[in-house]
Amino acid sequence: MTVAIRILENIEDMALVEDLQRQVWPGSELDVVPGHLLLTAAHNGGLVIGAFDTVSKNQPPALVGFVFGFPGLYFTPDGPRPKHCSHMLGVEPTYRNQGIGFLLKRAQWQMVRHQGLDSITWTFDPLLSRNANLNITKLGAVSNTYLRELYGEMRDGLNTGLPSDRLQLDWWVNSRRVNRRLSRRARQPLDLANYYAAGVKIVNPTEVIDETWPVPAEETSLPVLEKQPDNDPPAILLMEIPADFQALKETQPSLALHWRLHTRSLFEILFQYGYLITDFIYQPGKHPRSFYVLSYGESTL
Ligand SMILES: CC(C)(COP(=O)(O)OP(=O)(O)OC[C@H]1O[C@@H](n2cnc3c(N)ncnc32)[C@H](O)[C@@H]1OP(=O)(O)O)[C@@H](O)C(=O)NCCC(=O)NCCS
Incomplete structure (x- = not known):
């Protein structure tokens, strides 16, 4: 083409x-x-x-x-x-x-x-x-x-x-x-393994039910933020989203709405805390997965 x-x-x-x-x-x-x-x-x-x-x-x-x-x-x-x-x-x-x-x-x-x-x-x-x-x-x-x-x-x-x-x-x-x-020599994007190796936490661990769509767990790991009043919050956090939301929306509209409200509440809390979305991970494959990367204390520039 x-x-x-x-x-x-x-x-x-x-x-x-x-x-x-x-x-x-x-x-x-x-x-x-x-x-x-x-x-x-x-x-x-x-x-x-x-x-x-x-x-x-x-x-x-x-x-x-x-x-x-x-x-x-x-x-x-x-x-x-x-x-x-x-x-x-x-x-x-x-x-x-x-x-x-x-x-x-x-x-x-x-x-x-x-x-x-x-x-x-x-x-x-x-x-x-x-x-x-x-x-x-x-x-x-x-x-x-x-x-x-x-x-x-x-x-x-x-x-x-x-x-x-x-x-x-x-x-x-x-x-x-x-x-x-x-630039023509763009950086190699980091993958999930790089973040796991650095001990980065996922704020909303998900379950995949019947090999179909990820469902966010009831419990999020946002308490991670509250437990450390004297320390800075974690420098980097990951937030998972479905890798193909359009398809999920067509087949399971109620789960799609659940994802909307779940991610709404997480983003609002994390932004209020001072986090900034600085990267995104897409892991293709049989069960593709997608994550926002949120950084604490980074300037928007
Ligand atoms: C959003 C849109 C404009 C992107 O156009 P596009 O030509 O497909 O985009 P590109 O190919 O340049 O980039 C998409 C990248 O996402 C990757 N990708 C494909 N499926 C993906 C998925 N489920 N999750 C994450 N990345 C995905 C592609 O492989 C590509 O990356 P690569 O070049 O590194 O391989 C197009 O999908 C579209 O028209 N969507 C409907 C309208 C819309 O949403 N518009 C934007 C809001 S106004």
Whole structure:
């Protein structure tokens, strides 16, 4: 497959983005961001970037992925600062897991740096392992902000049926962390064995019942934090999530809701404590497993 990445700036391109949205988030015409809004954003500092499959010589290149964002503000004690707010990233279902999401975000990173900005933010569902892997492991975004039911009840086919909780990501585009992850010689990600070897604890040990989905144990090991009033809390903790939440949601909606509420409460406690999500582990295989890595006392940069 040959993929070309380019900036989209005309209304014909925006119509392709409308169509692709219908494929990625099916079922709700009301939720398609219209071409005229994409175009206006793109002409006023926003970015709509497309990925095209250019393999077939007889066909025009097909749009198979896009990322869309616009300029915004974040607020500091010294006043507001400009940032880029990334709103949507989508890849056509049959083109996923081939690095297209990464290429689109890398192009966005390059353009936003070129605009002189140092921050990109966006939100995502914390139970989506693939998104977490891309956003945190591969791109180097961090998070310590949990937003309950951010979008109210969602109507599209991917999001319907569960509270729309989101993590907000901070992508400090000029930071060492991000530069290292996007460099051609990116670091080798750490795996679960590395963390086990260092004695790192899992805050929510899970059980796999009937070889299907992990179920979080009733008892979490958060008391680990409370038992050490005089010491610093553990420098690193792991939190497990299901490796394929979409499939779990389709087959066991009540367990999916349980996972939503369970991880909501853990993230809120850990963020209040001062933890920051700094990494993510995905262990593929017959029984894939996924874990957030939370660090204590690390700066977001
Ligand atoms: C999220 C999305 C844009 C990612 O696009 P993509 O092109 O598949 O992403 P990439 O291939 O660049 O990166 C995904 C990575 O996750 C890995 N991955 C696959 N399944 C995984 C899983 N269950 N858990 C963790 N990682 C997984 C892939 O192997 C790949 O890593 P690698 O390149 O090291 O092999 C795409 O899945 C999508 O369109 N999803 C629906 C819409 C959505 O959720 N958009 C984002 C919120 S607005």
